Amino acid sequence: MRRLPPLSAIEAFVQVARLGSVKAAAGELSLSSPALSRRVQTLERFLDRQLFERRHHAMVLTADGESLLAKIAGPIDELSNAIEATTGAQDLMRLRLGVLPLFASQRLIGRLPELREEHPDLHIDIDTAAHGTSRLGDGLDAAITLAQSIDPALYARKIDHNIIAPIASKELLANGKPITDPRQLSDLTILLHRDMPETFRHWAKAIGLSDLQPGTEDHFDSGQLMLDAAAQGLGVAFMLDSHLQDAHDDRLTRLFNHDVESAYSYWFSCRPSALQTKPVRLFHDWLFANVCRQTAVKDGARPIPEAA
Numbered sequence: 001m002r003r004l005p006p007l008s009a010i011e012a013f014v015q016v017a018r019l020g021s022v023k024a025a026a027g028e029l030s031l032s033s034p035a036l037s038r039r040v041q042t043l044e045r046f047l048d049r050q051l052f053e054r055r056h057h058a059m060v061l062t063a064d065g066e067s068l069l070a071k072i073a074g075p076i077d078e079l080s081n082a083i084e085a086t087t088g089a090q091d092l093m094r095l096r097l098g099v100l101p102l103f104a105s106q107r108l109i110g111r112l113p114e115l116r117e118e119h120p121d122l123h124i125d126i127d128t129a130a131h132g133t134s135r136l137g138d139g140l141d142a143a144i145t146l147a148q149s150i151d152p153a154l155y156a157r158k159i160d161h162n163i164i165a166p167i168a169s170k171e172l173l174a175n176g177k178p179i180t181d182p183r184q185l186s187d188l189t190i191l192l193h194r195d196m197p198e199t200f201r202h203w204a205k206a207i208g209l210s211d212l213q214p215g216t217e218d219h220f221d222s223g224q225l226m227l228d229a230a231a232q233g234l235g236v237a238f239m240l241d242s243h244l245q246d247a248h249d250d251r252l253t254r255l256f257n258h259d260v261e262s263a264y265s266y267w268f269s270c271r272p273s274a275l276q277t278k279p280v281r282l283f284h285d286w287l288f289a290n291v292c293r294q295t296a297v298k299d300g301a302r303p304i305p306e307a308a
Contacts, residue, residue, distance in 0.1 A: 012036050013069075096127065097143070099128060100223070103144055108144075141279065155274075155275050158265050158266070163240070164260045167253070168237070194221050203260045227249065
């Protein structure tokens, strides 16, 4: 048998090639950056070829590197799958998913039986704690979060676009009159989510009322409690139109006729390499095929890495 380079060096090469960064690849392999760099250099010395161009904060494949990756990436993935099959790891797939409670209750939990029927071996641990993206790779495999943008080092795909919706109880009156003019908000309480603090300012500016000040602002860290508070007449909740649509609450109504696109959207995110694992890939593909309001790639999805 011909002598082969160390498998650890090949694994390091493939991870750096896929992620484009020594730091990112080192994090995925639980190595220090110097240790991972040494493994790549071991492979380069073995082949007597330079596989990467070292640039500032990036590793770019040379022609030899591109050629090698094309030849070995598939076999490496097949080897990984074979090991998983031998150890029984494929008998049960587990996804650690961070998701906001309101999205989970309105749009996810009710559809999970469909996912279970389609992929009975996929099991999901759901974590509703805050700061999902910051815990990716450290307790979470993937996250569904509400944000204006996602760290460019992560794979991210926007789940949908939304219009800002001022949501209030149908019974709520202002000075004995229905609320028909945004200026009436100066006498009312508005309800804001801590993950969407600029929603009212953005909306007021977009409709030409930059100087509009509400009577008071109450802040929440729970979308469901905001909807309940609005339904009880405690204020006007500035949320997303999907929050109102998916609430199916006859007590609530959307105020005014201004369609202002929200700066905040739901995003699916994970580490780039995580999308190449079977549980994350299956959930990602099912989510966007069955649950999400479709969003064009040009409107917020980063290119999806090749499947493992």
